[in-house]
Amino acid sequence: MDENTLIQLAKKGELDAFNQLILMYQDMAFNVAYRIMNDEAQAADATQDAVISMYRRFDTYRGGSFKAWFMRIVTNACYDALRWQKRRPTIALEPETDDGERIESPYWLEDNEAKPDEELEKKELEAAIQHCINALPNKFKTVFLLIDVNGDDYETVAQSIQRPVGTVKSRLSRARQRMQKCLQGFGELLPDIFRLNAKNDDEQVTEPIP
């Protein structure tokens, strides 16, 4: 059955049709949730909450991209969970230093000698990127994850966040700027392509950029 048919059936209360729709997009939803929560268990909880919420108010779905609607509910569920966590701090899962400071990116302290270099590099990059994603403001983070990580188009994301395409464009641009700036701090951990410093003398640039 195609998506539209499933949606019509789900609106009538067909649980199986609803579950079919969930199965179609749950990986994408969980991936976004994971990138926001940075924790698999919490991402799973947020995704489950989002599914329950969707079922509860499925009759309020007014059409448009179901994927966009799903992503919106998932991201909202994630931010709600993060707000709850702020009010009720839990035991840090991240290791801490002797002074009690969290080590946000412990990956680099792991013993990676046994891992192949390429895989190691990928892990390092992912960790650095995730670190910078965590530092983004929520409204930039959502747009950045949906477009650059999920691969959605601007129109779908505009439906998700219920804003015009121009807002999506602006927020994504600012998210990318911040990501670049954040990634610079990782220096040698990053591949050359991410470094904004000129590598060779040939790359000296003197003209101003307006």
Added chain:
Amino acid sequence: MNKLPNLSPKAFEALSAYIDSQLSPEESIAVEKRLSSSVSYQKHYERIKAMRTAMRALPKHKAPRNFILTRAEAAEAKRGRNWSRAFGLAFSLCAVFLVVLLGYDGLSNGLFAMKKEAPSEASVALYTTDMDESAQTLEPESPQAISARDMKDDSSDQPVLLSWGNPTSKDVMAGGSIEQADTIEENRMFTSQSSSSIDPGETSYRNGIAPEMLTEDGLVKIFLNDPETGLIHICDPIYGCGLGGGGSVESNDFPMTEETEPLDIQSGVHLVDPNRIYYDPVRGNYFLCASMVSCNAQSLVAETNDEVQHENAFPLILGLDHENEGELISASPQFTQDIPEPETAPYEEAYPEQPLTGPCDNDSDHQIYLQDQLNLWLKIGAAGLAILFGIIWLIIRRR
């Protein structure tokens, strides 16, 4: 090693959108033109594109399990939805009820504003006239009128004294003599013994009117004492006297028209200072006195058949409303501290206090107060319930 110069936010956004093919054809051409001419711009382009590629190459975390709902979970989800709906509906109803109450209040205040009592004062008629070629334009108000109004009790319904005619240079009919009351310090009363009738269109004055008989702006009253009936006839230089021939109208109820019959001159014409007129509310007598202490039976200007009781008298300012063809109106009685209150104050006679039948049960003001209180508490209750239901609804929605 030189750093790559930063892009402006606008330039960065254009480049970012260009990479995602989100620019219009014209904008794309502009970006491409710049890319071909600027090395640093091209570097930025490569950076952004590389970052986007890296983001999309990030490993995708698959769902660790299926997030589909079981029948039981679905039923539970619906139950929660029903509660949410119930509280949402309750919140909406309370909010609507509150809006209706507020709207009703607004409409009531706007459309049914409390009626304010009409001012009890009679409107002051400003009067100007030319009595004849030599007549002067009258002052809009006589000092007596002003003084009467100033001394008037604000709560009184009594009309305000109006100005009225200037005395002309007409001669008083010959033959008259000034009759002085023993107790009056200055000449105040004049009695005409002329047998001529009084022309309603004009009034004759006796020669030698004492200046004290005139007001500051030259106004004067003329009282005609009818000894037979004891009634005062009020005469005006313009309208003359009303109800000649011993009219049967009592004092203070004396409509005057221009078509008045000549008054019997034998009744006598008195020129008096209106400030010196005292009124006995008990007997209805008018006294012309220099002051209260100098009032006695000889000061009587007009009387009833009853015995004179001047100690109950108080000053009374009388005037004529020229706007209403000389209708007599009177100012409020002017009470002074040394004048005892009359047995029956005119105001109290006219507006006796209504006794309450119970503890404010029949008091309309109290009813209105109770209604207002009920209205207020209904609004508070509706607002409180709306807030409560709204909070519960939001909490349930988030669960």
